Amino acid sequence: MMRQIQKAAVLGSGVMGSGIAAHLANIGIPTLLLDIVPRELTEAEKAKGMTLENKQVRNRISEAAVKNLLKQKPAPLASKKNLALIEAGNFEDDMQRLSEVDWIIEVVVENLDIKKKVFADVDQYRKQGSIVSSNTSGISVEAMAEGRSEDFRKNFLGTHFFNPPRYLKLLEVIPTKDTDPEVLSFIKTFGEDRLGKGVVEAKDTPNFIGNRIGTYGLLVTAREMLKGGYSVGEVDSVTGPLIGRAKSATFRTLDVVGLDTFYHVANNVYEQVDGAEKEVFEVPEFLKEMVNRGWLGSKSGQGFFKKQGKEILELDPTTLEYGPRKKLKTAAVEASKQQKGTANKMKALVYADDRAGQLLWNVFSPVFIYSAELLGTIADDIVSIDNAMKWGFGWEMGPFESWDAIGLEKSVAKMEAEGTVVPAWVKEMLANGHTSFYKLEDGVKSFYSNGEYKAIEVNPKIIDLKQVKAEKGVIKKNAGASLIDIGDGVALLEFHSPNNSIGLDVIQMINYSIDEVAKNYKGLVIGNQGKNFCVGANLAMMLMEAQDDNYFELDMTVRQFQQAMMNIKYSPKPVVAAPHGMSLGGGAEVCLPAAHIQASMETYMGLVEVGVGLLPGGGGNKELYIKHLEGLPNGVNFDLQQVANKVFETIAMAKTSTSGEEARDNNFLGKSDGVSVNGDHLLYDAKQAVLHLYNSGYTAPARKKVPVVGEPGYATLLLGADGMRLSGFISDHDFEIAKQVAYVISGGKVPYGTEVDEDYLLNLEREAFINLVAKPKTQQRMQHMLVKGKPLRN
Numbered sequence: 001m002m003r004q005i006q007k008a009a010v011l012g013s014g015v016m017g018s019g020i021a022a023h024l025a026n027i028g029i030p031t032l033l034l035d036i037v038p039r040e041l042t043e044a045e046k047a048k049g050m051t052l053e054n055k056q057v058r059n060r061i062s063e064a065a066v067k068n069l070l071k072q073k074p075a076p077l078a079s080k081k082n083l084a085l086i087e088a089g090n091f092e093d094d095m096q097r098l099s100e101v102d103w104i105i106e107v108v109v110e111n112l113d114i115k116k117k118v119f120a121d122v123d124q125y126r127k128q129g130s131i132v133s134s135n136t137s138g139i140s141v142e143a144m145a146e147g148r149s150e151d152f153r154k155n156f157l158g159t160h161f162f163n164p165p166r167y168l169k170l171l172e173v174i175p176t177k178d179t180d181p182e183v184l185s186f187i188k189t190f191g192e193d194r195l196g197k198g199v200v201e202a203k204d205t206p207n208f209i210g211n212r213i214g215t216y217g218l219l220v221t222a223r224e225m226l227k228g229g230y231s232v233g234e235v236d237s238v239t240g241p242l243i244g245r246a247k248s249a250t251f252r253t254l255d256v257v258g259l260d261t262f263y264h265v266a267n268n269v270y271e272q273v274d275g276a277e278k279e280v281f282e283v284p285e286f287l288k289e290m291v292n293r294g295w296l297g298s299k300s301g302q303g304f305f306k307k308q309g310k311e312i313l314e315l316d317p318t319t320l321e322y323g324p325r326k327k328l329k330t331a332a333v334e335a336s337k338q339q340k341g342t343a344n345k346m347k348a349l350v351y352a353d354d355r356a357g358q359l360l361w362n363v364f365s366p367v368f369i370y371s372a373e374l375l376g377t378i379a380d381d382i383v384s385i386d387n388a389m390k391w392g393f394g395w396e397m398g399p400f401e402s403w404d405a406i407g408l409e410k411s412v413a414k415m416e417a418e419g420t421v422v423p424a425w426v427k428e429m430l431a432n433g434h435t436s437f438y439k440l441e442d443g444v445k446s447f448y449s450n451g452e453y454k455a456i457e458v459n460p461k462i463i464d465l466k467q468v469k470a471e472k473g474v475i476k477k478n479a480g481a482s483l484i485d486i487g488d489g490v491a492l493l494e495f496h497s498p499n500n501s502i503g504l505d506v507i508q509m510i511n512y513s514i515d516e517v518a519k520n521y522k523g524l525v526i527g528n529q530g531k532n533f534c535v536g537a538n539l540a541m542m543l544m545e546a547q548d549d550n551y552f553e554l555d556m557t558v559r560q561f562q563q564a565m566m567n568i569k570y571s572p573k574p575v576v577a578a579p580h581g582m583s584l585g586g587g588a589e590v591c592l593p594a595a596h597i598q599a600s601m602e603t604y605m606g607l608v609e610v611g612v613g614l615l616p617g618g619g620g621n622k623e624l625y626i627k628h629l630e631g632l633p634n635g636v637n638f639d640l641q642q643v644a645n646k647v648f649e650t651i652a653m654a655k656t657s658t659s660g661e662e663a664r665d666n667n668f669l670g671k672s673d674g675v676s677v678n679g680d681h682l683l684y685d686a687k688q689a690v691l692h693l694y695n696s697g698y699t700a701p702a703r704k705k706v707p708v709v710g711e712p713g714y715a716t717l718l719l720g721a722d723g724m725r726l727s728g729f730i731s732d733h734d735f736e737i738a739k740q741v742a743y744v745i746s747g748g749k750v751p752y753g754t755e756v757d758e759d760y761l762l763n764l765e766r767e768a769f770i771n772l773v774a775k776p777k778t779q780q781r782m783q784h785m786l787v788k789g790k791p792l793r794n
Contacts, residue, residue, distance in 0.1 A: 003186050005029060005131075005194075008103040011091070011118060013065035016135060017107035019165040022069050022076035025085035026166060026601070026661070027194050027677055032097060034089045035061040055093075062088035076166050078601060078659035091121070098125040105159065107135045110264070115144050123152045131183060133159040138207045138268040142176045153178040159187065160208055162392045167602070170392035171197035172208045192459065196601060196677030198391035200384045206272040207265060209378050209385055210392035213399065215266050217367045219280055221250050224362045226284065226317060228355070232304045233314040234328040238356050239363070242333070243349065244342035244396030251304035255297030263291050280366075286317040293320075330354040342396050343405035350406050351414075364402065365415055371399035372423040382437055383447050383456055400437040400447075409435050443471045461681040465494060465529050476512060480505030483513045489522035489694075490687045500530050502586040502618075503538040504557065510564040510590075514571045523690035523698070524571070526590060527578030527683050533603070536585025537561070539612065543782045546773045554773060558766045561586070561618040566758070569593035569623075570700045574693035578686035580679055584608045584656065588668060589616060592623035595693055595701075597673040598686040599660035605668045606656030610737055611791040613778030617769035621651060621744045622761040626706060628667050640753065641716060644709045648717050648745050652738050705755035708747025717742035733777040733794055740768040 009032040010021040017033065024031045037058045041050060050057050066088050069076050077083060089097065098104055104126060108118055115134065122132055128151050134144055141158040148156070158174030171191045175184045184201070191199040202208040207215065225235050232251045240249035248255075254262055263283055270281035290296075290303065295315075297303030306313045306322050313322040332352030336345040350361045371385055379385050386398020397405060412422050412430060429448060437448050446453040458464075468484055475483040480497040493513045495506055510526075517524040527533070545554045568575050568590065577591035580600035588605050591597050599605070607616045607624065615621065625647045632638050649655070650666060657663035660675035669675070674689060676682045709716070721738040724730045730738070744764045747756050772778050777794050784792035 003102070003131075005102045005190060007031070007101045008105065009034065009098055009101045010105045010107060011035075011122070012107035012109075013062040013088070014107065016161070016163055016165070017105075018065040018069055019076045019163060020105055020107060020135065020161055021066075021086050022082070023161075023165040023195065025082040026078040027196075028085070030085045030087070032087050032089055032094065032101065033062050033066060034091055034094055035065070037090045037092050058090050058093060059088050062090065074164060074167060075658055076164060078166065079661035079665055081665070082661070091118075095121050095125050098122060098130075099127045101126075101130060103131045103133070105133050105135055110136060110139055110268075112139050112143055115139065116146070119144060119148060119152070123148050126152070129155060131187065132156045133187070135159060135161055137211060137265060141174045141204045145176055145178065150178075154180045155183050157184060157187065158202075158204070158208075159191075160202075162210065168392065169196075169198045170210055170388060171195065171199050172202045172210060172388065172392075173199055174202050174204050174208060176204065192678060193461075193681070194677065196679070196681075198387055198680075200379070200388045200391070202384070202388070203378055203380075205378050206269045209388035211265050212269060212374065212378055213367065213371055213385065213389060214393045215262070215269065216280060216370050217363070218250060218254065218262070219266060219283070220366050221363050222284055222287065222317075223280070224359055226286075228359055228362070230328070230355070230359060231314060231326045232317065233325040235359065237327040238333060238349070238360060242336060243346055243360065244402075246394035255303035255305055257297070258299055259287065259291050259296045259303055263287065277370075284317075286320065289320065290315075328356050328359075330356040332356045346402065347406050351410075361414075364406070365411070365418075365420060368399055368403045368411070369415070369420060369422065372426050375423075375425070381447065381449055404436045404438055408437070443467055459680075461678075461684040463683040463687070465492070465683070475516065476509070478505045478509055481509035483509065483516060485521075486525065486683070486687060488687070488691060490525060490690050491517050491521045491523075492525045492527060492683065492687075494528045495526075495534055496528065496530065497538070500528060500532060500534040500587070501536060501538045502534065502561070502590070503541055504560070507560050507564045511567055514567045514575070517573050517575075518571065521573065522694040523574040523576065523595075525576050525578055525683060525686040525690055526568075526594070527580075527686055529683075530581075532581035532587075533579040533583040534587030534590060535582050536587055536608070537618070539782055540786055542773065543779060543786065546779055546782075551770055551774060555766065555770055558617045558769055561589075562762045562766065565589055565593050565619040565623075566762075570703070571595075572700050574690050574698045576686045576689045576693070578682050579603050579605060580682055585616065585620075586618055589618040589620040589623070592620060592627060592668065595698065596689045597669050598682065598689050599663055599669060599673065599675050600679045600682045601660050601675055601677045602679060603660040603663055603675075604656055604658060605663040605666075606654060607651050608654040608656060610652060610654045610734075610741070611781070612785050613733065613737060613775065613781035614772050615737065615741045615744065615765070615768055616651065617765060619758075619762055619765065621647070621741070621765055622706070622758060624650065624667065625745060627670060629706070631667055631670060640707055641709050641713055644713050644717065644745050645720075648742055651745070652721065652741050703758065705757055706747075706761065707753055707755050708745075708750065708761075710747050710750040710752045710754050712752045714742055714746035714748075717746060731793060733775075736775070737772060737778075740772055744768050 007030050008024050010017050011034050013033050013035040021031045021033045038060050045057055066086050104122055106118055108114055132155055145153050145156050157179045160172040162168035162170045173187055188199045191197045236249035236251050240247050266281055266283050294300055295302050304315050312325050314325045315322055332349050332354050333356045336348040339345045339348050349357055350364055382400040386400050389395045389398040415422055439446050439453055444455050446455045472485055480503055482494045484492045486492045513524055574595040576596045576598055577594040578598050579591050580603055583603055583605040585608050588607050607620045609616050628643050628647055657666050663669045676685045721735055725735040748764050780794055781792045
């Protein structure tokens with residue numbers, strides 16, 4: 001059957017349930033969010049004379065959860081408008097409405113009896129063929145489906161989202177023995193393509209994959225901390241980015257997750273396993289005591305760490321008192337910092353005979369062994385286990401990739417010398433001359449499975465630039481960027497300067513790429529797979545020129561940047577920009593003139609130059625203004641001043657979108673621009689956009705004149721800014737910057753409604769930019785940003 005999910009229902013409106021409902025709304029799916037009916041009135045409800053029969057009272061719990069979505073940080077909604085897609089209700093009045101939906105997700109309390117009762121009701125009201133799933137983090141999925149109808153069991157499975165659902169990539173999918181393979185296949189594809197997740201199939205065992213290994217690793221680390229007399233801060237200083245893990249490392253991660261949640265997850269395994277494994281899953285006494293005292297981490301204001309004024313204190317697990325935070329400083333830590341790449345850093349650490357080396361070896365070794373022992377029990381292959389840890393816990397490398405990184409033969413020899421029992425399949429693999437879990441041959445990555453290597457199945461929507469370059473090389477490159485052939489007649493321009501910032505080398509490659517594509521390709525994608533798309537222009541270079549009074553060179557550089565942006569806009573072949581992560585300042589200016597923007601859902605786009613005392617210099621003011629004008633309906637009279645006000649406000653306040661959808665709300669994206677929910681599919685989607693434009697007979701846009709508000713509009717813009725200055729909201733220098741922004745957007749000294757050409761606006765912008773960069777207070781702001789990484793108010 002051709003399945004579609006057009007409407008969904010989420011049962012349970014706690015943090016997780018409302019978060020899942022928000023993510024469904026983010027991808028455009030209307031969602032019913034249901035919860036229990038309150039048993040008593042609040043004081044406020046009594047004061048209003050309400051009864052338990054009032055709909056407002058009956059829906060109170062789910063209504064409050066919906067409202068709370070607007071207050072949560074990080075924001076569960078990609079755009080506030082998405083809230084309209086979530087409808088609150090309750091389990092007593094709205095259960096029959098489950099007949100309207102295609103997917104029902106249960107997120108009630110982790111109690112098997114309660115879940116079974118909810119599913120009995122669901123079975124009564126759902127329509128035949130609708131998918132039902134549980135977001136349990138550890139209760140048996142098979143047990144939940146017992147006693148249900150055949151159609152229910154066929155369409156039932158576990159779908160374990162990680163919190164927060166919008167941001168965490170992992171989705172564990174757990175089929176039962178009765179789950180229809182077609183349902184499993186559909187949910188895996190839907191999870192990846194529509195929900196934007198990394199989907200892993202797990203077996204129905206306690207805590208599935210991610211939480212089973214993640215919890216084990218955290219408990220082993222806590223045990224080693226106590227045994228070796230390390231402090232909480234010392235452990236965190238070497239179990240974070242140094243070994244390819246999240247910045248929050250070990251104990252800061254527990255503070256963020258919540259110690260009560262962690263205790264519950266660990267206990268769930270403890271109650272279902274035996275022997276040595278059971279011992280590891282017994283939560284240490286000091287941690288139980290922390291839970292008893294309500295020291296649950298971030299949500300209670302203290303946990304392993306506590307903020308006192310500006311200082312962060314760490315907990316001593318032996319005395320439960322707080323003291324200054326310590327770091328582990330050893331020769332191995334220093335040596336590892338000199339190494340390039342996580343694999344080399346890990347190797348330098350784990351074999352070192354000092355306190356850092358001993359700690360990491362004693363943590364890595366059991367986690368590797370445990371992961372190998374569980375192969376076949378929690379998942380069918382090592383790739384699923386590695387992916388679960390990367391996508392759910394932010395590990396750069398999963399346990400088997402990490403084991404490869406430190407050297408499988410060397411580490412197994414060390415383990416056996418210490419009396420560790422290595423799983424038979426790993427020893428057999430080594431005996432047969434296979435010395436790594438993964439192999440890369442002729443551009444194909446394969447993994448070890450039952451005595452042979454199997455190619456890893458890769459979704460064709462994932463374009464890996466490293467691999468493309470390894471296989472095909474590059475068309476041309478310099479220090480800042482490379483032009484790459486990504487197939488089907490499409491080229492890609494990849495920035496790879498520090499922070500992907502824009503300097504003369506990048507500008508040169510933009511111009512070269514436009515020319516090369518015009519001659520030999522169907523179109524160009526500007527995109528990369530760095531942490532961020534582009535954090536703007538090379539600030540250090542500009543500050544250096546300004547401090548040396550090289551304004552002629554600066555003027556030339558800004559001209560070149562503006563010209564490159566015009567080349568993007570008027571390229572005879574379509575140019576598609578594919579921003580992701582931070583796409584700020586010059587990064588946004590590269591996107592605005594493109595024929596199409598294909599943004600990632602997690603795109604933080606803004607013209608933020610005001611923060612360093614400048615204004616956009618590469619045509620950003622003009623392009624954002626034009627984008628606003630183009631977004632207005634044809635043939636409708638509109639107030640030009642309102643458009644100018646909106647653009648002025650966006651630039652002068654350095655407004656940055658918190659998602660791709662919000663970038664559309666702020667007019668950085670137009671109606672026809674796209675947003676890719678799955679960041680891994682972004683370059684593929686951008687390439688498809690190029691091909692679509694090319695095949696539709698793309699021609700460069702015609703040059704048009706731009707109507708501006710002129711002198712009267714300039715005066716209006718300044719009025720608001722001056723009011724803010726007089727009331728102390730902005731400094732004199734902020735007002736100076738605002739004046740320059742207003743002058744550029746209004747189009748200078750011309751009458752209201754004058755139509756000017758783009759070059760005229762670019763000249764105004766460049767003059768204003770040079771004018772500002774010459775000011776000492778702007779240079780102070782630039783210096784402060786470079787040194788401290790945050791804006792200076794002066």
